[in-house]
Amino acid sequence: MELRKAIETRTSVRQFTSEPVAKSDLQEMVRLASLAPSVNNYQPWSFVVVTNKELLRRMADAVREKIHALPENSSRMSRVVKKQVEFFATFFENAPALVVIATQEYETILEKGVTLTHAEINEMRNSPDIQSVGGCAQNLLLAAMDMGYGACWMSAPLIAKKELEAILALDSTLNLMSFIAVGKPLRQQLPREKRPVEELIRFVE
Numbered sequence: 054m055e056l057r058k059a060i061e062t063r064t065s066v067r068q069f070t071s072e073p074v075a076k077s078d079l080q081e082m083v084r085l086a087s088l089a090p091s092v093n094n095y096q097p098w099s100f101v102v103v104t105n106k107e108l109l110r111r112m113a114d115a116v117r118e119k120i121h122a123l124p125e126n127s128s129r130m131s132r133v134v135k136k137q138v139e140f141f142a143t144f145f146e147n148a149p150a151l152v153v154i155a156t157q158e159y160e161t162i163l164e165k166g167v168t169l170t171h172a173e174i175n176e177m178r179n180s181p182d183i184q185s186v187g188g189c190a191q192n193l194l195l196a197a198m199d200m201g202y203g204a205c206w207m208s209a210p211l212i213a214k215k216e217l218e219a220i221l222a223l224d225s226t227l228n229l230m231s232f233i234a235v236g237k238p239l240r241q242q243l244p245r246e247k248r249p250v251e252e253l254i255r256f257v258e
C-alpha cells in the first residue's frame with residue numbers, strides 16, 4: 054500500500070475476526086516497528102507478542118479489577134463511564150494478537166560528561182524514550198495495515214501496569230509502555246475525522 058494512502062486511511066480497529074495473525078507477519082510488523090528513529094539510536098524497546106488466549110484473558114482480568122476498584126464520583130454517569138473505559142481498556146483480550154512494547158533505560162551522551170542524573174536529563178529532554186516508542190508504535194500500526202490487518206494502540210490497560218508486568222514475566226529492567234492489538238478487522242471502517250491542517254500549523258518564515 055502506498056504510504057500516503059496508508060496514513061490517510063488508517064483508523065483504530067477494536068473488533069477483529071477470529072482469523073489468527075501469522076507468526077511471520079507479527080515478526081515482520083515488529084521488525085518494521087523497530088526501524089523507527091530513537092534517542093541516540095538506542096532502540097530502547099523490547100516486544101512481547103501474545104497470542105495465548107488464556108494469558109490475554111488473565112491480563113484483561115487484571116485490568117478489569119483495577120477499573121472496578123476505582124472510586125466512583127457522585128455523578129449518575131459514573132457507572133456508565135467505567136463500563137465504557139472497561140471496553141476500551143480490555144478489548145485486546147478478543148484480538149488474535151497483542152504486541153506489547155516495553156522500554157529499557159537508555160544512555161545519553163550528556164550523562165557521561167555532567168553531574169546531572171539520568172532522571173534529570175530525561176526530564177530536560179522530555180522523555181525521549183517515550184517519544185521514541187511513539188514512532189515505533191506508529192510504524193507498527195502502518196505495517197499491520199500494509200499487511201492487511203487492523204490495529205489499535207492502547208495505553209488504558211496500563212492502569213494495571215505492575216500486574217501486567219508480572220503476568221508477562223517482564224524483565225525488571227523493562228518498563229511496560231504500550232499495547233498494540235492486531236487482527237483482521239471485523240468490518241470495514243472509515244477513518245475518523247481529523248482537524249484541518251490549517252488549524253494546526255503556524256509557519257515562521
Ligand SMILES: Cc1cc2nc3c(=O)[nH]c(=O)nc-3n(C[C@H](O)[C@H](O)[C@H](O)COP(=O)(O)O)c2cc1C
Pocket residue numbers: 063064065066067141142205206207208209210244245
Ligand atoms: C498513546 C495512545 C493511547 C491510546 N490508548 C487507547 C486505549 O487504551 N484504548 C483504545 O481503545 N484506544 C486507544 N487509543 C486509540 C485512540 O483512541 C485513537 O487513535 C483516536 O480515537 C483516534 O482514532 P483513529 O486512531 O481511528 O484515528 C490510543 C491512541 C494513542 C495514540
